[in-house]
Amino acid sequence: MIHTTDESDIQIERRFVPKAKDISEDIAWAQINKDVLRSMERPRLMYWVIFLASLALFSFGVYCEVYQYQTGLGVADLENPQVWGLYIATFIFWIGMSHSGTLLSAILHIMHADWRKPIYRFAEAMTTFSLMTAGLFVLVHLGRVWEFYYVVAYPNERWVWPNFNSPLVWDATAIGTYLTSSIVFLYFGMIPDLAICRDNAKGFRKKFYWFLSLGWQGTDRQWANFRVAYLTIACFLIPLAVSVHSIVATDFAVSQQPGWHITSFPPYFVAGALYSGCAAIITLFIVLRYVFRFEAYMTMPILDKTCRLTFAIAMVWTYLNLIEYASVWYGNDEYAKQTLIFRATGTYAPYWWAMNFLGSIVPFALAFKSLRNHLPTMMVVSLLLNLGMWLERFMIVTPTFAHGYYPWTWTGDWWPSWVQWGIVAGSFGWFSMLFMLFCKIFPTVSMYEVKEMVYHRFMARKARA
Amino acid sequence: MSKVHTLALYNDFEEAGRTLQELKAANLPGFRMDDVAIKSPIEHPELSEMLGKRPVYVQLYTLAGAVLGSTVGFTLIASAQANFLLQIRGGRPVVPIPPDMVLTYELFILIGVLMTVVGCFIAWKLPGNRSTLYNTSISEDKIGILVKADPLVIPKINEIFSRHQPLEIMGEQGR
Incomplete structure (x- = not known):
């Protein structure tokens, strides 16, 4: 039979071309275990390249910190009015980075968005290690690091008098709560997978996973309690994550510095946090997909969804950024207005414009499907977005201190010393090193949830048939 | 008389479901559905429902x-x-x-x-004792049905298990 194709056939065919699947429902469950466990045994050579590079960066950071500790904060060029420098800017960056992992995982879990399943584990790990990195900067920026406990909320018996009304004390408590809850959420969600590791490991690793898996045998009672507890923790984590970055924002918003005393700061910070976190998820998605050969699990449709989500959040951030400028511009605070003009035209103007370009214009690359499906482009775009988000934090801290209320305190030409840059670089090394270690020791793809995903899709196909 | 465990492994949820239905219908003396547990690599609410209401606190x-x-x-x-x-x-x-x-x-x-x-x-009764009847393939892709019953009923339960093409039936000595 000769089959001829005319335009109407093509149109019909186009209409019924099945959409790309998030994951193939034909993957055998045993294969899922095998693929994920293999990733922990034999990653690509690139894994070791990244790990060693991270270790080198971290070592340099440690060197800089030791030098600063022994010599004094002067070597970091931190002096009035530039008392925070890169340290607090990078602290906010890492706190922000921590947001998307747990927050998005929890939101998507509650909404039953099953495309999160292959990627949420590493996103939650990212949260934990970002918070651990952020916490370091609280210590690093202190002149007398041994008195760090002044920021912790505890009773007054030692006559230290922590100020419970201060956002800095709230901050320490919120970050401590978020770190604890994120570790619990990450670990708790991993218990069934740790049992899989236990059942397949040998020697010391078997004992290690046996201890961590808490005797999990996958009984119906265990599953029922596990589900309720996991959902409950997810519900707690959503408001917690929002509160953490809102509180970081109040560190600024309740102060009297020109340009910081803005009502929209908390939502602006939360949106920026989600934005940088989503961009980091894209970066790590691409890295892990290659390094651990996760092409069958970290699929292009899932990346596509993550990119679209990032684009939406980028637009929210852009809106809130413009609101911040508008609030200052149309407000009645001349000092704040002058600080804004200084940001746009002063010494730091190239960074301000770069921040706006990277944060608001570059994300439009995510609007194009052809670009979303091109991994090298997405890698570059995600890194640029995070550079933009880091610049945002730098632009919040440094120009404001450089152009305060009193002209004789203006430090328009201030630039961080190499020690600060070294410690910031070291923080990236510390984060990457911990993250890569985690990926080698723990399963980065949730095996049981991917099995559920495959099973439900298989059953849906069966029902359709 | 102290109860003993027996575990049957199945290849899919359908077979495990049919086994549970037959166990329920058999109404064996010295055996209650409350003493049945499903061990599976993923949660399967439909199968768990067949065991009766098990509240979560x-x-x-x-x-x-x-x-x-x-x-x-x-x-x-x-x-x-x-x-x-x-x-x-x-x-x-x-x-x-x-x-x-x-x-x-x-x-x-x-x-x-x-x-x-x-x-x-x-x-989860941590750090309590658990049944020693466990097969590592449960964490991979198999479904286990664990029953605790009087030793006298165990042969009949194993017979029901055998009718649904189990991959393996594992037992333990009475305690």
């Missing part, structure tokens, strides 16, 4: 944790502030409610989360 621990967290949080902060009444506050309250709500809120969440986990561990 984790939420009660969560509620207790949330109440405890808020109470302890506020009390700790307020008592620390009220600890030094002579402090000059310039007419402002010694225990200001709005700012204290922030830390109260954080502790409400922290203790709520921790108590949820503790509740789950209690429900």
Whole structure:
């Protein structure tokens, strides 16, 4: 039979071309275990390249910190009015980075968005290690690091008098709560997978996973309690994550510095946090997909969804950024207005414009499907977005201190010393090193949830048939 | 008489479901559906429903944790502030409610989360003994049905298991 194709056939065919699947429902469950466990045994050579590079960066950071500790904060060029420098800017960056992992995982879990399943584990790990990195900067920026406990909320018996009304004390408590809850959420969600590791490991690793898996045998009672507890923790984590970055924002918003005393700061910070976190998820998605050969699990449709989500959040951030400028511009605070003009035209103007370009214009690359499906482009775009988000934090801290209320305190030409840059670089090394270690020791793809995903899709196909 | 365990492994949920139906219908003496457990690599609510209602009490621990967290949080902060009444506050309250709500809120969440986990561990009877009947293929792709019953009924249960093409039937000595 000769089959001829005319335009109407093509149109019909186009209409019924099945959409790309998030994951193939034909993957055998045993294969899922095998693929994920293999990733922990034999990653690509690139894994070791990244790990060693991270270790080198971290070592340099440690060197800089030791030098600063022994010599004094002067070597970091931190002096009035530039008392925070890169340290607090990078602290906010890492706190922000921590947001998307747990927050998005929890939101998507509650909404039953099953495309999160292959990627949420590493996103939650990212949260934990970002918070651990952020916490370091609280210590690093202190002149007398041994008195760090002044920021912790505890009773007054030692006559230290922590100020419970201060956002800095709230901050320490919120970050401590978020770190604890994120570790619990990450670990708790991993218990069934740790049992899989236990059942397949040998020697010391078997004992290690046996201890961590808490005797999990996958009984119906265990599953029922596990589900309720996991959902409950997810519900707690959503408001917690929002509160953490809102509180970081109040560190600024309740102060009297020109340009910081803005009502929209908390939502602006939360949106920026989600934005940088989503961009980091894209970066790590691409890295892990290659390094651990996760092409069958970290699929292009899932990346596509993550990119679209990032684009939406980028637009929210852009809106809130413009609101911040508008609030200052149309407000009645001349000092704040002058600080804004200084940001746009002063010494730091190239960074301000770069921040706006990277944060608001570059994300439009995510609007194009052809670009979303091109991994090298997405890698570059995600890194640029995070550079933009880091610049945002730098632009919040440094120009404001450089152009305060009193002209004789203006430090328009201030630039961080190499020690600060070294410690910031070291923080990236510390984060990457911990993250890569985690990926080698723990399963980065949730095996049981991917099995559920495959099973439900298989059953849906069966029902359709 | 002390009860003993027997475990049958199945290849899919359908076979396991049919086995459970037959076990339920058999109405064997010395055997209750409450003594049946499913061991599976993923949760399967439909199969679990066949075992009857098994309430989950984790939420009660969560509620207790949330109440405890808020109470302890506020009390700790307020008592620390009220600890030094002579402090000059310039007419402002010694225990200001709005700012204290922030830390109260954080502790409400922290203790709520921790108590949820503790509740789950209690429900799992940690660090209690578990049945030694376990097969590592359960964490891979097989479904296990574990039954605890009188030793006299075990042969009949194994017979029911055998009718549904089990991959393996594992037993244990009476205790």
